[in-house]
Amino acid sequence: MKPIADFDNFANLDIRIGRIVAVEDAGTKKPTYRLQIDFGGDVGIKVSCGAFRNYTKEALIGQQIVGVINFGAKKMGPEVSEALVLGVPGDDGETIFLTPHSHVALGVSVF
Known part of the structure; x- marks a missing residue:
């Protein structure tokens, strides 16, 4: 378990x-x-940039995701990632993105 974090x-x-x-x-370098x-x-x-290769490109288009947008840019080889899409490991180790249960407006903040 990770140490307790302050709510801030x-x-x-x-x-x-x-x-x-x-x-x-x-x-x-890695397939992303x-x-x-x-x-x-x-x-x-x-x-x-993310390791969501267990999805087809077509299956990802239009999907709502949960992402952190204020980490700042991260260089990944020749790419620059400006947001972190949150995900979890699936049963087979594949990356599963987090998504709201129901459709919500774009830009809504998670609390």
Whole structure:
């Protein structure tokens, strides 16, 4: 178990709902996708590189995701990831993205 974090640590994260609008193969060493994610209104579209290769590109388009948008850019080989899509490991080790149970507006903050 990780050490207890102060609530301010969580409050400092800007976690929002976005929708995947485009998917391409990323130019990274590991097989990853370059996702363009629309976080709506004041945020707009951000790029995220992630290991969601267990999904087809077509299956990812239009999916709502939960993402952290205020970590700052992270260089991943030739790619720059601007947001972190939250996920969990599946039974076979594949990466499963987190998504809201019901459709919600883009840019809604997670609390």
